[in-house]
Every structure is written in structure tokens, then in C-alpha cells.
Amino acid sequence: MILSTLQKKKYTFSLGLKLPPYLDSKHLQQAATIINAYSKMVRYVASINTIGNALSVDPVSEAPFISSNNGLAGLSGPAVKYTALANVRQMRNHLDAAIDVVGVGGIETGEDAFLFLLCGATAVQVGTCHWKEGPKCFDRICDELKAIMAEKGYSKVDDIKGKLKAWSKEGAALTRAAKKKQQAEEEEEEANKTDAAQEKKDEDYSLKMMNNILMVVIVALLAQRYGLYEYLGLE
Ligand SMILES: Cc1cc2nc3c(=O)[nH]c(=O)nc-3n(C[C@H](O)[C@H](O)[C@H](O)COP(=O)(O)O)c2cc1C
The missing domain is CATH 3.20.20.70 (Aldolase class I)
Structure with a gap:
């Protein structure tokens, strides 16, 4: 109207x-x-x-x-x-x-x-x-x-x-192929993420171990320096 x-x-x-x-x-x-x-x-x-x-x-x-x-x-x-x-x-x-x-x-x-x-x-x-x-x-x-x-x-x-x-x-076959490719890429990305997380975990563990060893060495050196072994009758 x-x-x-x-x-x-x-x-x-x-x-x-x-x-x-x-x-x-x-x-x-x-x-x-x-x-x-x-x-x-x-x-x-x-x-x-x-x-x-x-x-x-x-x-x-x-x-x-x-x-x-x-x-x-x-x-x-x-x-x-x-x-x-x-x-x-x-x-x-x-x-x-x-x-x-x-x-x-x-x-x-x-x-x-x-x-x-x-x-x-x-x-x-x-x-x-x-x-x-x-x-x-x-x-x-x-x-x-x-x-x-x-x-x-x-x-x-x-x-x-x-x-x-x-x-x-x-066309439908192209769509299926594209979906498959995308799924494979997503799975690879997920696997890479898991690998990276495991690597980080391993790195953290190694760092912790090194810290602990360093602490033991420092304590041992201090004990020797101040005659703690002698005092305890360990020498
Ligand atoms: C809050 C709101 C106000 C709107 N006001 C008008 C309006 O004044 N005139 C109009 O023609 N359409 C209006 N619309 C409809 C939009 O122009 C559009 O046609 C509709 O929201 C679908 O598009 P969209 O999904 O991108 O929002 C409005 C939509 C919303 C959500």
C-alpha cells in the first residue's frame, strides 16, 4: 500500500x-x-x-x-x-x-x-x-x-x-576430505600440546633434582668447613 x-x-x-x-x-x-x-x-x-x-x-x-x-x-x-x-x-x-x-x-x-x-x-x-x-x-x-x-x-x-x-x-567428497584434513590437524595439534606439556614436566623435574643435589653439596661443604664431621666423630 x-x-x-x-x-x-x-x-x-x-x-x-x-x-x-x-x-x-x-x-x-x-x-x-x-x-x-x-x-x-x-x-x-x-x-x-x-x-x-x-x-x-x-x-x-x-x-x-x-x-x-x-x-x-x-x-x-x-x-x-x-x-x-x-x-x-x-x-x-x-x-x-x-x-x-x-x-x-x-x-x-x-x-x-x-x-x-x-x-x-x-x-x-x-x-x-x-x-x-x-x-x-x-x-x-x-x-x-x-x-x-x-x-x-x-x-x-x-x-x-x-x-x-x-x-x-x-562437492560432498571435497567437504569430507576437508573435514578429515582438519580433524588430522587438530589431532596433531593436540598431540604436540601433550608432548610440550610432558617436556615441560621433565624439565621441571630435572631442575628440581639439580637444586636438591646442589643443596646437598653446599651442606656437605659447610659441614666440612665448620668441622661438623669431626664433632660428630665421622672423620
Ligand atoms: C536490538 C535490536 C534492534 C533492532 N532494531 C531494528 C530496527 O529498528 N529496524 C530494523 O529494520 N531492524 C532492526 N533490528 C533487526 C536487525 O536489523 C537485523 O535484521 C536482525 O537483528 C538480524 O540480524 P543480526 O542477526 O545480525 O542481528 C534490530 C535488531 C536488534 C537485535
Whole structure:
């Protein structure tokens, strides 16, 4: 209704729309059809807003974590990431190419940003993570994204944007191999840690023994110096 009013009044500015999460693909498609009818006016959509009507309960106080609205509020952060990825992916598929999709929902790392770009986002928004970590999260996320791109040989965002591949046996095999490699690396790291801890233990023990021997030698020398052996009849 707002869009049709604006169009009738022949406003010329561009609009960005913040979209709710659609939990049913049909609803998402219907929303995209409506938005496409205003493609001259709508420049981008940001998908998704929080998932409404969530309740977080504190086991210590046995009460809701937040005071307002009987503790009911919108859900954000990592818990909404998969819904957000699905919405971004489908919105990108249904919307006119001229309308950009900004991905938002649970983005905390460069890898998260990478996934949203693959699903067709032109840009990403970071909400909850910024609230928890502060503005330094932006540089960190950018650096992590750059590192992933460099490792995979991508030089620009357009190399990734909307390039989500179809599931394949070859892809799944790559994932299994990568997991196996990571597991082996973690096991090696754990073994190195154990070796280092044992080495430190051995070193500490040797040092203690040397200290004890030194003490015995010093006591023996002092005893000799002050004639203790003679006094005790040991010489
Ligand atoms: C405390 C808080 C306040 C928010 N206020 C708004 C708002 O005023 N307008 C809006 O469009 N979205 C608002 N959002 C939703 C976020 O913009 C974002 O869509 C959602 O939190 C998912 O992203 P995130 O997981 O990165 O936080 C708010 C979210 C939070 C947690």
C-alpha cells in the first residue's frame, strides 16, 4: 500500500525495503512479485528482520531474560542465519536483477559473509555481532572474508556473488576430505600440546633434582668447613 501510494504521487527517490523472514517459500514468492511491480522505485531489499515472537528464559532467575513485553521479542544472531540464507537465496532468484539483496541475519564471521554472497547478496549487514563485539567486528569480518577469497583464488566479490553451486557427490567428497584434513590437524595439534606439556614436566623435574643435589653439596661443604664431621666423630 505504501509503495502504491508513493508510485501514484510520482516520487522519484529510490527505496530500500527491510523484509521480514518468510518461513514459507510461497509467501516469499508472493512478496517478491509485489516488490517487482515497483522495481523502478525499489533499489534494494534487506533480508531478514528478526524472527518474531521469541522467548529466552533465564534458568537462574527462572524468569524471562528481558523485561519488556513479558520477555517476548524478535530473535536475531546465529540462530537466524539459516533462515536468512534461505530468504536471501530465494529473494535473489525471484526479484528483478535491478533490485539488490542485502543479506542480514546471524553474520559473525568472514565465512558467514562469504555464504551470504554465494546466496546472491550484494552486501551484508551486521547487527547482533556489532552489538556484542563493537565496531572492530567490521575489520575482522572483512579480513576473514579477504583471507577466504585469497585461499580460494577469488579476486573480487563478483566472482562469488550468487555463485552457489548445486549439491553434487564431488562437492560432498571435497567437504569430507576437508573435514578429515582438519580433524588430522587438530589431532596433531593436540598431540604436540601433550608432548610440550610432558617436556615441560621433565624439565621441571630435572631442575628440581639439580637444586636438591646442589643443596646437598653446599651442606656437605659447610659441614666440612665448620668441622661438623669431626664433632660428630665421622672423620
Ligand atoms: C536490538 C535490536 C534492534 C533492532 N532494531 C531494528 C530496527 O529498528 N529496524 C530494523 O529494520 N531492524 C532492526 N533490528 C533487526 C536487525 O536489523 C537485523 O535484521 C536482525 O537483528 C538480524 O540480524 P543480526 O542477526 O545480525 O542481528 C534490530 C535488531 C536488534 C537485535
